[in-house]
Amino acid sequence: MANILIRRMAGLAVSQSPRSLLGASLNNAAPASIRSFSSLSTMFPNRWIVDDKAGDNSPVMMTSSKSFSSTTMPQKSEKKGGAQPHVVTAEDGRQYAIVQTTYRKLKPKIVRRRLEKMKTYEGREQNIRYSPWKMRLLCQLVSGMPLLDALEQLAFNDKSKAPLLHKILKRTSNLADIRDGLQMSQLEIAECFATPGRSIKGIRFLSKGRFGKKVRRHCHVRMVLREIDFPLRIYQSKSLNQKRKWIERQLRAQKDAEAAQAEREELARLEQQAAEKEKEKNK
Numbered sequence: 001m002a003n004i005l006i007r008r009m010a011g012l013a014v015s016q017s018p019r020s021l022l023g024a025s026l027n028n029a030a031p032a033s034i035r036s037f038s039s040l041s042t043m044f045p046n047r048w049i050v051d052d053k054a055g056d057n058s059p060v061m062m063t064s065s066k067s068f069s070s071t072t073m074p075q076k077s078e079k080k081g082g083a084q085p086h087v088v089t090a091e092d093g094r095q096y097a098i099v100q101t102t103y104r105k106l107k108p109k110i111v112r113r114r115l116e117k118m119k120t121y122e123g124r125e126q127n128i129r130y131s132p133w134k135m136r137l138l139c140q141l142v143s144g145m146p147l148l149d150a151l152e153q154l155a156f157n158d159k160s161k162a163p164l165l166h167k168i169l170k171r172t173s174n175l176a177d178i179r180d181g182l183q184m185s186q187l188e189i190a191e192c193f194a195t196p197g198r199s200i201k202g203i204r205f206l207s208k209g210r211f212g213k214k215v216r217r218h219c220h221v222r223m224v225l226r227e228i229d230f231p232l233r234i235y236q237s238k239s240l241n242q243k244r245k246w247i248e249r250q251l252r253a254q255k256d257a258e259a260a261q262a263e264r265e266e267l268a269r270l271e272q273q274a275a276e277k278e279k280e281k282n283k
Helices: 038-043 108-116 132-142 147-155 162-180 230-236 240-282
Strands: 002-008 013-016 048-051 086-089 095-102 120-128 187-205 211-227
Touching: 108 230, 120 162, 120 187, 132 147, 132 162, 132 187, 132 211, 147 162, 147 187, 162 187, 162 211, 230 240
Parallel strands: none
Antiparallel strands: 002 095, 013 048, 086 095, 120 211, 187 211
């Protein structure tokens, strides 16, 4: 199993034991510049080693064996098959490089316990005039995807009920926003399946005075949206490219959550001002 390590382009050199990748939040012994980058606080929780030899502008690296610092970025590995690490740029301009090491696979019970702690939201639609076999094809397409990717796939799908499934997903994501303030970039589709509904039987008229049976099928759709566990997804990724994508998704989710929180605070402030003005008028 491949694991994620981060190389930061400025600040202190920090390293962490590979045994504590998943767990509690970042402890207070870590540098403030690292603690301020919230995406690392859940990915690299407990054991940090600080190297004060790195300068303000020197690139540094977090490794699983020892701390590392130098005045230039490491070049391409001399070993056969070595490759330059992927670089991700954060919103504040800091750059992080993704380095790959190997770890053992997580036990299923650990994954199950982590996913059970995530928040879930259920959406339903009943008595859809569509065959359950055809609807299952759409459900199998989006099941397990991040919500934004699923909406993008359904927007370009030529199935007749793809817009309906798109509508159900957005309606369920609005429920997550109302209850807990979770945005679409923070959700994934944990379950999506279709079951048979009522069947209306009719007559099919054939040639030469014959007739047969016609069945108009209906189906029910049930889906469950779940909060994404980004550290787990990054840990389970098998390639550097997958890890880079999940880190970019995590940065986007954090940005959307901060923007939504700022919007809610602004709306609450305006409502409070309107209430105060209404009181002054009544006096």
